[in-house]
Amino acid sequence: MLRLAIIGTNWITHKFVEAALSTGLYQLKAIYSRNKDSAETFASKYPSENSQLFSDLDSLASSNSFDAVYIASPNSLHAKQAMLFMNHGKHVIVEKPMASNYIEAIQMFECAKRNQVILFEAFKTAYTPNFSILKSELHSLGKIRLANLNFCQYSSRYPRYLAGELPNTFNPVFSNGSLMDIGFYCVAFAITLWGKPNHVVGQAIKLDTGVDGLGTATLAFDDFLVNIQHSKISNSYVPSEIQGELGSLVIEHLSECESITKIMRNTNKTQLISNRHPDNTMIFEASYFSELVANKHINHDDILRSLTTIEVITALREQIGVTYQADQN
Amino acid sequence: MLRLAIIGTNWITHKFVEAALSTGLYQLKAIYSRNKDSAETFASKYPSENSQLFSDLDSLASSNSFDAVYIASPNSLHAKQAMLFMNHGKHVIVEKPMASNYIEAIQMFECAKRNQVILFEAFKTAYTPNFSILKSELHSLGKIRLANLNFCQYSSRYPRYLAGELPNTFNPVFSNGSLMDIGFYCVAFAITLWGKPNHVVGQAIKLDTGVDGLGTATLAFDDFLVNIQHSKISNSYVPSEIQGELGSLVIEHLSECESITKIMRNTNKTQLISNRHPDNTMIFEASYFSELVANKHINHDDILRSLTTIEVITALREQIGVTYQADQN
Incomplete structure (x- = not known):
């Protein structure tokens, strides 16, 4: 059993905890929130876990009640928090994106190496069964020529932005924006399949908060885009x-790999090659992470994907002129 | 009745002639091909027209048997041929793209003005009824934010290229390639709706003939991409x-505007807003052109769209390093 602590008490943390517990591989030992009430409310959903509550991060990091921590704080805090925990010998699973920028991510992996702990980015898509099917079917398309990776989702916070507020998701202080939150899935998807592109070009429409509301990018590989x-x-x-x-693979809901259809050009034959996923696709990354920790397994492919993804995103951010406080450090 | 001559005897010319005759507004008076046999074979499909056959371009241009010419020769010849005919007082409908590059297109429109004739680019999409419906529904989407215009069609000539031949469609001598042939529809579509972009960025995968086999581009407008x-x-x-x-408009088969579906975000309501087009959608541009000629109507929107489209394509070609002989002149 992996003894887990969590940082952050929002919807994605609930989703991860539900996924983790449903695998039967985790115990929820500690819950951190700056606000004690939030921690209590969160804990009340998982009464059988008897989790300890923390509102001080250093106390949590020093606790011996857990082995690994799931970090779902704002992006701008990922690096600092992950390194604090790794320096206390804890394994870390951190929500995507890994960090505010490439330099932070490098420092995080160096810290993991020094402390001989697992640092893992929760890019759930790559660990779904349908993504594995997709990978195994790619060769049947012949020479890959062009991919269009598309993730556009109207934020439930956008009306608040339009009303003159500054919701977190459009606040550069938290290293947020469309590329970091949503475009991430497209970039990470491509890099998981094909590695580092030769060069990248990005465009964006920025909001007046300074973050990107939407964007496009082309990743150029040797003989495909x-x-x-x-x-x-x-x-x-x-x-x-x-x-x-x-032929082509057509993918519904990129981040979930909800369904994948193969269409062969010669025959026009259309074939559903994917299976139905469970509603909560975080169970796959949760299982995978517990295995990494159990075996103290350093998977270099995972690390390279995380580093290359944030490297590409950092380069794209530079091109579109979206900068964060973290970039000045 | 518009008395028509045609240059080029390939499938697209047949399609245009069929469209033109079906409107009841045209007579096919003259057929040109370098090869007399091709002209005869072409003419045999339209016996009631009693068209005159030509294998010399200057003789055709000097003939008084027709008022307008449809030019569907290789792209590299469009400018020179169109100007020859306009200098003989003929109206010209030229297949897309207008010319090899922007400079040629400017010269062509100057020539049209000098000779007081109509010069029209056969970008059929803009003249279809479904495109008009699309235009009239755009406002219902609220602020436009992002469009993805997609036209990818495996060429029946590509296997010949792979076998080591040099089919026209992949030959830079004819000012060909994916952007000129296929990407054109996407660029012209955007420019018809929204005018000249603030800036454009393009990428391509080139074949060893020097033309692009495929490409991507972003056209950036004030607040959308x-x-x-x-x-x-x-x-x-x-x-x-x-x-x-x-909300969104989803468009099947961009060049034909085959069907258009509107989906509103709040309700998730999906509505087919288009009608069924006839199989041959060139009838709309054919009717339109005959009207332009009959009324000696100079439509500045059409001209601006043609010029801006070839200006953008020329800029994109420069970025991706696809150059033609015509660019050296």
């Missing part, structure tokens, strides 16, 4: 697609 | 989309 679009201020109703010379 | 992808070496099976803050 990955075309990306992401938005937090408009919705998309069309799937993503990977085009080879012989 | 148009993301484009086009390919002649892979197929796409997903529609195009225009995203506003309130």
Whole structure:
């Protein structure tokens, strides 16, 4: 059993805890929130866990009641918090994106190495069964030529922004914006499949808070292009697609790999190649992380994907002129 | 009745002639091909027209048997041929793209003005009824934020290229390639709706002939982006989309505007807003052109769209390093 602590008490933390507990591999030992009430409310959903509550981060880090921590705080805090815990010998699973920028991510992995702990980025998509199916079917498309990776989801906080407020998701202080939150899935998807692109070009529409509301990017590989679009201020109703010379894979809901259809050019034959996922697809990354920790397994592919993804996102941010406080350090 | 001559005897010329005759507004008076046999074979399909056959371009241009000419020769010849005919007082409808590059297109419109004739680019999409419906529904999407315009069609000539031949469609001598042939529709579509972008960025995968096999582009407007992808070496099976803050339009088969579906974000209500087009959508541009000629009507919107489109395509070609002989002149 992996003894878990959590940082952050919002919806995604609930989703991760539910996923983790449902695998039967985790115990929820500690809950941190700056606000004790939030921690109590969170704990009340999992009464059988008898979790300890913390409102001081250093006390939590020093506690021996858990082995690994799930960090779902604002992006701007990921690096500092993860390093604090790793320096106390804890394993860390941190929500995507890993950090505010590439330099922070490098420091985090150096810290993990020094402390001989596992540092893992919770990019759930790559650990779903349908993503594995997709990977195994790619070769049947012949030479890959073009991919369009599309994730556009109107944020429920956007009306508040339009009303003159500054919700966290559009606040650069938290290292937020469309590319970091949503575009991340497209970039990480491509890099998981094909590694580091030769070069990248990005465009964005910025909001007056300084973060990007939406953007496009092209990742150029030797003989194919990955075309990306992401938005937090408009919705998309069309799937993503990977085009080879012989056929295409059409992917519904990129971050979930909800369904994957293969269409072969010669025959026009359409075939559903994916299976139905459970509602909560975080169970796959939760199982995977517990295995990494149990085996003290350093997976270099995971690390390289995380580093390359934040490297590309950092380069794209520079091009579109979205900068964070963390970039000045 | 508009007395028509045609240059080029390939499938698209047949399609245009069929469209033109079906409107009841045209007579096919003259057929030109370098090869007399081709002209005869072409003419045999339209016996009631009693068209005159030509294998010399200057003789055709000097003939008084027709008022307007449809030019569907290779792109590299459009400018020179169009200007020859306009200098003989003929009206010209020229297949897209207008010319090899922006400078040629400017010269063509100057020539049209000098000779007081109509010069019209056959970008059929803009003249379809469904495109008009789309235009009239755009406002219902709220603020436009992101469009993905997608036209990827595996060329029937690509296997010949792969076998080591040099089919026209991949030959830079004819000012060909994916952006000129296929990407054109995406660029012209955007410019018809929204005018000249603030800036454009393009990427491509080039074939060893020097032309682009596929490409992506972003056209940046004040507060939205148009993301484009086009390919002649892979197929796409997903529609195009225009995203506003309130909803989206999903467009099947961009060049034909085959069907258009509106989806409103708040209600998730999906509504087919288009009608069924006839199989041959060139009838709309054919009717329109005959009207322009009959009324000697100079439509500045059409001219601006043609010029801006080739200006953007020329800029994109420069970025991706696809150059033609015509660019050296």
